[in-house]
Amino acid sequence: MGRFLWLVNTPNQAPDFVHQMTSHDFVVAQQYILEDQDLDRLDGIVLTMHSDQRHLAANQSLLMAFLEHGGSIIFNGHVAWPFLTMLKPFQSVEQQGLESLRIHIEADHPLTRGLTTDDLTFQRSVAGFYGRGTNPPPDDAIVLTSVGSSRAPVDWVVQRGQGQLFVHTGNDLFPFLYRADPADLGRLRQFFDFFTRARSW
Amino acid sequence: MVTLAAIDGGTYFHHQSLYEAPFGHYFDERIYVQDVSATDLSACKALLLPCRLNADLIAVFKDQLVDYMRAGGTLVAMGETFPDRWLPGIAFTACETNFWWWVEGLPGPDIQIVDTDHPLMAGMTADHAIWHLHGHFRTSPAQRPLIDEVGGTLLFEDTKTYAPGRLIATSLDPMYHHGSHFMPATTRFLDVFLPALRAYVSKT
Numbered sequence: 001m002g003r004f005l006w007l008v009n010t011p012n013q014a015p016d017f018v019h020q021m022t023s024h025d026f027v028v029a030q031q032y033i034l035e036d037q038d039l040d041r042l043d044g045i046v047l048t049m050h051s052d053q054r055h056l057a058a059n060q061s062l063l064m065a066f067l068e069h070g071g072s073i074i075f076n077g078h079v080a081w082p083f084l085t086m087l088k089p090f091q092s093v094e095q096q097g098l099e100s101l102r103i104h105i106e107a108d109h110p111l112t113r114g115l116t117t118d119d120l121t122f123q124r125s126v127a128g129f130y131g132r133g134t135n136p137p138p139d140d141a142i143v144l145t146s147v148g149s150s151r152a153p154v155d156w157v158v159q160r161g162q163g164q165l166f167v168h169t170g171n172d173l174f175p176f177l178y179r180a181d182p183a184d185l186g187r188l189r190q191f192f193d194f195f196t197r198a199r200s201w
Numbered sequence: 202m203v204t205l206a207a208i209d210g211g212t213y214f215h216h217q218s219l220y221e222a223p224f225g226h227y228f229d230e231r232i233y234v235q236d237v238s239a240t241d242l243s244a245c246k247a248l249l250l251p252c253r254l255n256a257d258l259i260a261v262f263k264d265q266l267v268d269y270m271r272a273g274g275t276l277v278a279m280g281e282t283f284p285d286r287w288l289p290g291i292a293f294t295a296c297e298t299n300f301w302w303w304v305e306g307l308p309g310p311d312i313q314i315v316d317t318d319h320p321l322m323a324g325m326t327a328d329h330a331i332w333h334l335h336g337h338f339r340t341s342p343a344q345r346p347l348i349d350e351v352g353g354t355l356l357f358e359d360t361k362t363y364a365p366g367r368l369i370a371t372s373l374d375p376m377y378h379h380g381s382h383f384m385p386a387t388t389r390f391l392d393v394f395l396p397a398l399r400a401y402v403s404k405t
Contacts, residue, residue, distance in 0.1 A: 009210070030257065049213070050253065050255075052211030052212060052234070053216075054211035054235075077212075078382075079213070080217065081211065092382050132381075132383065
């Protein structure tokens with residue numbers, strides 16, 4: 001069972017399915033308690049699209065150390081304030097019709113297994129919700145999905161130290177994973193399984 | 202004197218709306234949300250709280266905002282900042298948002314510009330304010346409706362409760378969607394609202 005800190009920056013809490021996912025343990029908290037947490041006890045930190053990235057930037061050394069020591073960081077949103085050393089500012093893609101917003105799966109990887117391009121491209125037959133640009137990845141990242149004919153990276157994962165940084169360029173990824181398997185929450189479970197580290201404690 | 206300042210919650214959609222083209226130039230100053238308590242707001246004619254600025258954080262400095270208005274400042278609370286949770290006398294009812302009326306072939310929000318002669322509504326038409334709804338205000342006599350929908354008020358001005366300052370509040374959330382590169386209607390709203398706001402507060 002993985003242990004994840006889910007940081008929110010709205011008065012609302014995390015979506016209901018976070019608490020239905022009994023295969024993992026989620027602690028939901030306001031973002032600003034980050035500095036007060038015992039991060040060594042965590043598998044990962046979930047950062048939502050509402051994150052205060054200036055606050056994250058002020059905690060860059062803490063977050064980089066968390067990665068170095070084997071924790072994972074799961075970021076959703078557009079990078080406006082590059083709060084980790086390997087992040088660069090978001091670049092939008094030109095939106096001109098469906099093909100410019102189609103999501104492509106770029107890698108056979110535990111994080112994309114079982115997902116189809118339609119799962120990610122459409123919500124009620126409308127495209128554009130999943131990703132509309134790229135947070136440019138570092139050269140050694142594995143690009144998982146891309147958007148449009150330019151294949152701009154949307155989801156990517158990269159190892160730093162013993163940990164993994166996962167970046168989703170868009171609104172929170174999780175409702176898409178939920179809708180891909182709402183009965184069993186299989187895609188969500190698979191996602192968090194990947195970031196659960198073997199532990200000796 | 203700063204004409205228009207905004208509080209920056211550090212989110213990407215705040216960054217896109219407050220710093221980047223085409224709207225960044227409307228803001229003379231941005232105050233990081235964690236710095237507000239240590240900032241003298243009195244030099245700002247108007248202070249805007251952008252969409253989805255965390256209401257729990259605003260509540261921490263709500264007294265400072267009241268003092269700011271009572272000293273003559275104009276406070277602008279945008280959508281999903283929930284002023285009913287940190288100011289008294291505001292009646293707000295959230296609604297279930299129908300993001301899909303345009304897909305389902307249903308009529309969209311029935312927007313009415315209540316006071317077309319008000320300077321804040323310069324250039325504003327109903328079409329500028331149609332995307333979706335998050336809720337309605339039930340206004341008091343001190344709160345003058347400027348944009349309404351069948352369920353209540355979407356944008357009001359209150360020049361009495363905090364006189365000589367004033368409160369402008371809306372439940373519309375254009376800065377979140379514009380800042381997410383999503384929903385061009387919200388960009389069109391800001392295209393007319395921000396210059397009208399700036400011109401309005403410049404004259405006071």
